[in-house]
Amino acid sequence: MRFRTQLRDSKIFSKLTASLSSLGKVCWMRLEYEVIRFTIIPDQGTQVWASIPVGTIFDDTTYELESNSDAINIEVNISVLNRALRSAWGATHAQLRLTKKEKTPLLALTVLASEWTEGNMALATNDDPDGFGDDPNSEEAPADTTGDRGPRERQTWITQEIPIKILHESAVEGLHEPHCPDPEVHIILPNLAQLKSISDRFTKLASTDSKSRQPGVMAPDAPGMHSVSFGGAGANTAATALSTNSSPKLELSANMHGSLRLAIATDELRIASVWSDLVNPPLDPAQMTQEEMSQLPSELNRKREASEAFDFGWAKVRIDGKDWSRVLSIGRLSPKVVACFVNEMALVLYVYLPHNRDEEESCLTYYINSFTT
Amino acid sequence: MTSLSLSLGPPALVRLHDALICLAKFSETVAIEAEPDLLRLSALNSTKTGFASFAFEKGVFFEAYSFNSSVNGRSGSVSLERFFCQIYNKALLSIFRGRIDRNKDTAVERCDMELHEDLQQAECRLTVKMICGLGVIKSYKLTYEPASVQHAVFDKSKATSMWTADPRFLKQLIEHFSLSAEQLDMYSDSGRAVFTSFTTKITDGKEVLKHPVHTSVAADKRDFQEYLVEENMHVAINLKDFKAVVAHAETANATVTARYTRPCKPLQLEYRFEGVNAEFTVMTRGQADSEDVPTSTRGTIPRQTPAPVPISAIRQRDTRPSVTPSTQMPPPPPRSRSIRPLNGSSTQENLSQKPSADRPVASGLSMEFDSLFVPADDDRQWDEMNEEEEPQDILGWDASGTQDAFGASIRDAEPSFSKHDGSRAEEADDEMGLPPTQRLSQVRQYGLFD
Numbered sequence: 001m002r003f004r005t006q007l008r009d010s011k012i013f014s015k016l017t018a019s020l021s022s023l024g025k026v027c028w029m030r031l032e033y034e035v036i037r038f039t040i041i042p043d044q045g046t047q048v049w050a051s052i053p054v055g056t057i058f059d060d061t062t063y064e065l066e067s068n069s070d071a072i073n074i075e076v077n078i079s080v081l082n083r084a085l086r087s088a089w090g091a092t093h094a095q096l097r098l099t100k101k102e103k104t105p106l107l108a109l110t111v112l113a114s115e116w117t118e119g120n121m122a123l124a125t126n127d128d129p130d131g132f133g134d135d136p137n138s139e140e141a142p143a144d145t146t147g148d149r150g151p152r153e154r155q156t157w158i159t160q161e162i163p164i165k166i167l168h169e170s171a172v173e174g175l176h177e178p179h180c181p182d183p184e185v186h187i188i189l190p191n192l193a194q195l196k197s198i199s200d201r202f203t204k205l206a207s208t209d210s211k212s213r214q215p216g217v218m219a220p221d222a223p224g225m226h227s228v229s230f231g232g233a234g235a236n237t238a239a240t241a242l243s244t245n246s247s248p249k250l251e252l253s254a255n256m257h258g259s260l261r262l263a264i265a266t267d268e269l270r271i272a273s274v275w276s277d278l279v280n281p282p283l284d285p286a287q288m289t290q291e292e293m294s295q296l297p298s299e300l301n302r303k304r305e306a307s308e309a310f311d312f313g314w315a316k317v318r319i320d321g322k323d324w325s326r327v328l329s330i331g332r333l334s335p336k337v338v339a340c341f342v343n344e345m346a347l348v349l350y351v352y353l354p355h356n357r358d359e360e361e362s363c364l365t366y367y368i369n370s371f372t373t
Numbered sequence: 374m375t376s377l378s379l380s381l382g383p384p385a386l387v388r389l390h391d392a393l394i395c396l397a398k399f400s401e402t403v404a405i406e407a408e409p410d411l412l413r414l415s416a417l418n419s420t421k422t423g424f425a426s427f428a429f430e431k432g433v434f435f436e437a438y439s440f441n442s443s444v445n446g447r448s449g450s451v452s453l454e455r456f457f458c459q460i461y462n463k464a465l466l467s468i469f470r471g472r473i474d475r476n477k478d479t480a481v482e483r484c485d486m487e488l489h490e491d492l493q494q495a496e497c498r499l500t501v502k503m504i505c506g507l508g509v510i511k512s513y514k515l516t517y518e519p520a521s522v523q524h525a526v527f528d529k530s531k532a533t534s535m536w537t538a539d540p541r542f543l544k545q546l547i548e549h550f551s552l553s554a555e556q557l558d559m560y561s562d563s564g565r566a567v568f569t570s571f572t573t574k575i576t577d578g579k580e581v582l583k584h585p586v587h588t589s590v591a592a593d594k595r596d597f598q599e600y601l602v603e604e605n606m607h608v609a610i611n612l613k614d615f616k617a618v619v620a621h622a623e624t625a626n627a628t629v630t631a632r633y634t635r636p637c638k639p640l641q642l643e644y645r646f647e648g649v650n651a652e653f654t655v656m657t658r659g660q661a662d663s664e665d666v667p668t669s670t671r672g673t674i675p676r677q678t679p680a681p682v683p684i685s686a687i688r689q690r691d692t693r694p695s696v697t698p699s700t701q702m703p704p705p706p707p708r709s710r711s712i713r714p715l716n717g718s719s720t721q722e723n724l725s726q727k728p729s730a731d732r733p734v735a736s737g738l739s740m741e742f743d744s745l746f747v748p749a750d751d752d753r754q755w756d757e758m759n760e761e762e763e764p765q766d767i768l769g770w771d772a773s774g775t776q777d778a779f780g781a782s783i784r785d786a787e788p789s790f791s792k793h794d795g796s797r798a799e800e801a802d803d804e805m806g807l808p809p810t811q812r813l814s815q816v817r818q819y820g821l822f823d
Binding site for chain 2: 018019022025026075076077080083084086087104106115117152154155156157158159160161162163164165196322325326328329330331332
């Protein structure tokens with residue numbers, strides 16, 4: 001078993017691990033010849049299945065993988081890996097390899113960090129080997145005595161040894177991506193930074209609202225968005241006690257005519273933002289026949305007239321506000337996200353990372369359960 | 374009869390505050406030691422493995438300094454030339470916090486401190502007066518506790534290894550270590566200085582993923598200003614202590630020198646700046662005989678409690694050989710009155726403490742999340758939403774930090790506010806949605822608060 005590679009883009013790798021680590025600590029990493037798969041299945045909350053082409057994060061030419069089963073399965077604490085990768089930012093050389101120390105398997109990250117130094121760090125040439133025994137009072141600030149060596153490249157080697165667990169192929173055989181019914185609606189999400197800050201704001205409003213019981217809400221009013229808010233000043237405060245334990249649930253709904261609606265409702269407030277003119281991407285014709293495709297619920301919805309009853313053709317899911325916030329942390333990689341709505345059941349996000357044309361596409365799939373009311 | 378009085382200018386006040394912050398990382402009490410030529414603040418940690426000391430020189434650091442002592446000071450100083458006491462550090466910190474803003478009209482222009490120790494008087498009080506602009510004078514009286522001050526012994530002349538480095542460089546090294554790392558091992562290996570972080574926590578063999586990350590950073594010797602270290606000798610110190618030292622040295626912009634001999638012997642980090650001599654003596658661990666290479670793997674670290682630093686009331690200072698060893702005697706506690714620095718008549722000092730300690734952080738966060746249209750390229754916006762933010766921002770989208778500053782300053786300026794009702798006001802701090810605009814006494818007549 002052997003795995004060794006240079007990192008190609010430690011920033012992307014680091015951002016990826018940062019986003020993944022918000023969902024759970026234990027990550028199943030599957031190293032294959034062409035792709036690296038990251039899977040996080042937390043006890044509760046959203047699970048993510050990511051498939052990243054080797055070339056996106058690693059250097060293809062140095063990528064070495066040897067295994068009996070054509071893949072290496074490891075379990076790693078993803079937040080620890082993320083923290084370690086921070087050392088590789090701006091490094092000239094960063095290598096990741098599988099190794100072992102006292103029977104503990106490790107992912108060893110070796111980084112050569114270079115930095116331009118102005119020379120004031122350089123060893124003084126007039127240093128006195130006996131200097132340290134002197135009376136401390138005679139030592140003037142040594143910084144003044146240096147500078148004989150000019151500016152130069154400072155090189156530091158950093159080694160991060162991350163403990164991991166090797167998983168046998170049989171241990172991961174039973175793990176499969178969840179099956180979902182065909183979605184009623186698929187739509188490209190708007191700018192994730194905006195979506196996240198509005199979602200977070202809604203969640204916070206709903207949770208502080210039930211905590212402090214202070215009515216009074218101001219809603220955002222940005223171009224392209226219509227916002228509605230109702231301050232429920234006279235609401236029954238006793239009922240809010242029920243909602244304090246569980247975190248607030250966001251209602252996310254969309255239709256096949258480019259509309260996405262984000263809403264939250266408590267006893268005291270109801271607030272919603274609606275995006276319109278979003279894109280409902282066409283399906284890949286290579287995957288199924290025209291006939292099959294036209295029978296899909298999403299395509300049926302697409303054909304319906306937009307002017308039909310307002311509620312018609314919308315698919316809705318209720319998701320946990322905090323969990324949603326964790327999912328949206330993938331936005332730091334500025335991906336394109338297609339959201340697939342299975343009405344009242346699940347939300348599946350296909351997250352495509354930006355890539356060059358000649359590269360394979362990186363895709364992360366998030367499976368989010370819908371809560372019942 | 375002992376008396377100490379001193380004056381500090383605004384820059385020295387900042388320095389003193391920085392030093393107190395650093396000392397707070399070692400112990401919650403700070404020992405004050407006055408001598409005719411210098412004032413020393415020190416802290417010894419609870420396991421007695423780390424000792425931090427700042428000596429402020431009379432002529433350079435202070436605008437004015439005078440110390441007079443007569444025989445048999447009550448607070449444990451038997452010698453003529455010294456006075457010892459200790460104070461709860463939080464009390465001191467809260468006085469000096471946030472006094473630096475020069476843009477305000479009422480910025481501190483001078484700080485006077487006075488202390489009179491008299492056998493005939495029952496009180497142990499340190500008086501601090503902040504002379505501010507517009508004729509404002511803020512006075513604080515702090516209770517101090519008589520104490521025997523202990524120093525860690527470190528003989529610089531016997532040190533066999535030493536290095537000197539810029540604190541910013543050291544900070545860069547530290548930043549690679551995981552936050553949970555506890556220990557720092559250092560050694561020299563063929564031209565490179567290697568710093569390794571490790572944790573001695575016992576982990577269950579099955580929970581591999583909870584094992585700590587092992588980080589090692591190898592820097593070129595030339596990155597140090599001086600580097601004279603015995604090859605392949607491992608010494609390990611507490612990483613937290615090292616971080617505290619580097620953080621302070623960075624604020625002081627002073628080059629740090631480390632001196633040590635062998636594992637399990639003390640190591641001293643030292644730097645001086647602007648009339649301040651900072652010395653940190655910490656215990657090292659490792660294998661006492663350095664034949665084996667002990668610390669590069671976490672398994673072989675002997676899980677021993679390092680022997681505590683030998684403590685004695687006298688430190689061997691080359692410059693001060695005349696100090697009498699009699700101070701080694703632990704003086705009997707002169708009386709049984711316990712120190713209660715946060716209660717009683719000295720409530721002023723902890724008034725601003727809690728809110729101002731927590732708020733800068735909270736307001737920083739809220740500014741990030743409250744803005745709907747976040748600045749580009751701020752990676753932290755993608756982090757999980759922080760639930761712990763202050764709940765009062767429910768009123769709007771633009772809850773800037775100014776509100777907090779207002780709240781804190783109001784409380785500072787109105788010390789009588791909690792004198793009326795100290796405990797209740799403190800509890801209310803957490804829940805109070807908005808900073809008070811009226812004093813409780815003003816609204817009490819309406820019957821709302823009875």
